[in-house]
Amino acid sequence: MTLKKFTDKDIILNTMRAYPEARFLIFDGKVYYNSIPDQSGAISADVYCVPQGHISLYEYNIDRVINRGIPGEPTTAKSIYPFITKQSAGASFRTAGKISYTNEFVYGDILTSSYPMSASITREYLPTAGQRDTIINTHTGESTAGAPIYSHYWALKNRLNFYGTLSEHYKVSSSYDFGHLSVRTDRDPWNKDNQTINLISIPSIFFGTKINPGTLSLKWYFTGSLIGELQDSKQNGELIEVVGNNTGSVAGVVMYNEGFILLTGSWNLGDGAPSIPIKADGTSDRPKWIYFAAGALDGVTQATAGADFVSASFDLSFKGQTDTQVMTMFTHARRGEINYSNNPTYIKYDQTKVIVSSSTTYQENPNKLIANTTTSSYQGFDNDFKRQVYISRVALYDENKNLIGIATLSNPVLKKEDEDIAIKLKLDI
């Protein structure tokens, strides 16, 4: 076995960037991801064992009755689930809360979780985004502001202001006068705390590192006809109406790195589109951006809103961005090198291997011949011997000569004595 050291020129590190496309169709209280239809299995109602419109994180349990890790329940369950023993390191599952983990489990207890883990987009309708509970002092009767009602919005407020340098529209409150720029001047200035916000959350598994700026498109369909479309055409997070009654207006912002869309556009869409039941409480309104994606796991269905809810459908599409670090290594088999194999068949068959073997001496045969592997074009004729090997794999070692990786060639490569060969290895990290 020959060990060769990499030089500085032999190793290249770079980043491979990919842009996975994601498309969500929201209709009738259901989410369809990348046009994947419902697939029923032979054993479970959904072959992926996840709710409709979700993706399975590992796609571990395919077409099974899911076992939630509770002994004996259900009896027919045969699915993969993880478990862990409580130890001093404190490792646990998210399903076991901090207090529960401390109080309900002793060291040595087994904590279980379940697969599959699933993810999908979620819509939250926030009528007054900054609303807080009211706390009344029972002694004095004074009322003070309590905890926020919509904690998800409050968690984003700092980040929204942080992106205020990209666009004024990110800012939670602004007194900037858009009158000379915007079609609609009646919305300036604003305070998002007092606005109705349509918050759409996109898990990062759908986009990777970030949503690729300039690729976002939101389409509002009414009875199958496109009545409004938003795009982030400026690539600065502003969602600008490109189809509709107020083209050029900003109807919301997108947080590319975090995967949140906040829509505040509350003007009517579509000429003459009537009111339809679009809220979970069954109340009706005309199509607006604040109702975009109604039915995306927000409790709005035909049952809660009304039969005409099916007039609305929505299309949300974007491209994500994934960065994969790639290590490229060039291994060289130069002429005069890598010309011997340790494979037992490299030596000619049926030769004396040991010429002396006694209690004091062990001597191998120094005249063993290498098998002639050169091919001949003629039957019954052996070509002249040439020193050559077939390279079938390349092993990678660390500085302590620990084997840390093996690259196997799809086909063995012939390495002749007078040839240089470079084998390129790629390792995605």
Added chain:
Amino acid sequence: MPNQFQPFNLNTDITSTKTLLHEAIPLTGAIYAFGTGSYIEENIKNFAHGQFQSVYDYPYLSSSANHIFDLTVAYDETSDLSASTSIQNAKKINMYNQMTQVLLGYSKDTGEVVQKFESDLNINNDDNYMTSVFLINLSRLITKDQIKKGSFTMKLATGSWVDATTAGEIITLTDTSASADSGTATVMGGDYGLLYQQGPIKEPTVYGLVFYQAGVVVLTASLFQNDLDDTLQKDFSDQLGDLSQNQKTVREALTGSTISASCNALRHRICDISFNNTTEINSNIYFCRVPWNRFNYSTNPTYVSGAQIQVKNLASDTPISYVTTIGLYNSAGELLATAKLSEPLRKDPTNELTLRVRLDY
């Protein structure tokens, strides 16, 4: 940027630990068509080279399918099954040699001869050979770092072929004597344990091996050879379309059938496989100690207003800060990682904190 650093004492503030995460893996017979008697199965992939067949948990042409295990048949060249007339004779011998070479290595005495599978934990005493075996190579996807010792169970129908399709003579093989610290032996391919038969049907004995790190199960072919009284040769397979003879004993199948055909017969007899896998999670634990006289101020811009500390009403009040984030820096002062607290912790000169930061990798 922090206004002050608190250096770690490398002897007392940093420790490492290892946590074992397990997954319960049940592989039910529905996956590999136990008892159906059907050979048209979308979950099963056979290859042109014919050396093994792969089993998936879903039609293998689907991107959702996970590779579960590979099945093959092998025997040693010293086995009496080995003959030039046997179907795929060289492949079966090569398969045996390759698996024993990788899993067991070479004989200690001769140094040139590959070890053979044995139904005991002493691989060097050259007895109890298993020279004709079925091999189940479980996917790394489901075995992860290793199979948990003592958790492997396999149910097999060992009756004659007609009984097999209706789950006849089902035996349970387990590595019941294996545990984390005993009942296993260590060889080149890692640790292995013995698969004992549990149940009244056959004599309690060892019918196979399980290699925990390699994820390989070895079953001796003699498991299917004889009936209860060990005299009657049973039908092992009913290889429709496989050569001229359909009902075959295991001996006839191993010599007169292809590897794929014998794998089909075995697969239809596997009622159930279940085991727990193991993933090792290594952690570094950093004890970040906050003494009483440090970190009582904040560099947060909102900490002061009009040149006055917000949280102080009187000049004599003690300062207060709220710890929200811990930054871990290297010796060059470069930020390597940040740890967020689930909720801010009050810090003032009257208290000391020890924050435990765990880094998994």
